[in-house]
Amino acid sequence: MTSSTDACEPRPALPFASLQQQRIAGRFGLWLFLGNEILFFGGFVIAYAQGRWTHPDAYIAASAHTDLLLGGIESLVLLISSFIASVALRSLMLDRRRTAIRLLLAVAVLGLLFLGLHGKEWSDEIHEHLLPGHGFDGSGGEQLFFFIYYVATGFHGLHVLIGVVLMAVLAQRLGQGRYSARHHPAVELSILYWHLVDGVWMLLFTLFYLVDRT
């Protein structure tokens, strides 16, 4: 493993004049991307709100079918993974590279655990005939709820999967000594992305599992 005090000092990528300028531009660019992500998931929120407005009773009935225990555990897993990601970044900044690698791998494992738990939840719901289409056991409004639920949580799951791959790749590259305590834009930006994935889940969990649970 390469020491953080690499022989060659990190240099800014073109067209940046300094590492600090590159970092600011990178963060700004990622936040613009995250803003787009907010709008992307916002579309599902709007669809949810519109459906709830027109089918309030069906939404209450449909929400009762979601697994609050599993959903709660998934929230806990993502929250803890986000915390570990923050600690990983802190470790890297303090030049504790081995710790950072282990923590990034822990984040990836927790992401996979989240996907496994959510897959189990989907599987249970499909067995309960809650997949929209022929054979759906419920009203049209309940079907609409589950349609939005599957699409929104499916896209969220895809984001988690991308995050898992990112964390694994970052851990590998850290092991190869590609990032230093002084310059690690890919790590910082990927962890920002992971936090957003966590934040989006908090909103989806609230909407699909909690708002209409009476």
Next chain:
Amino acid sequence: MNARGPLPLRTLVLVLVGCLVLLAANIGAAFLPIGSWHAPVSIALGLSEAALLLSWWMELRYSGTLLRIAVLLPAAWLVLLITLIALDDATRVHLPPLP
């Protein structure tokens, strides 16, 4: 490196505890007999959790004004879209079905 340096571990832990408390409160509130207050209370707790995450772990509170605007604008667009859709739905005249 971040010009400000790494966040203290204590701060990171405090944010985690805050998020866990809000998550527990949100789940608990779902079982309270508060009727139509369920939705606003749940959404407020969920958004508070997200705000905690955005401010501290995502370090928005240490960011410049331009970056904050870049984050707030999409959120403002979203609120505008939801408001306009709600207004459209609330004021739409529903015609009786054709004979």
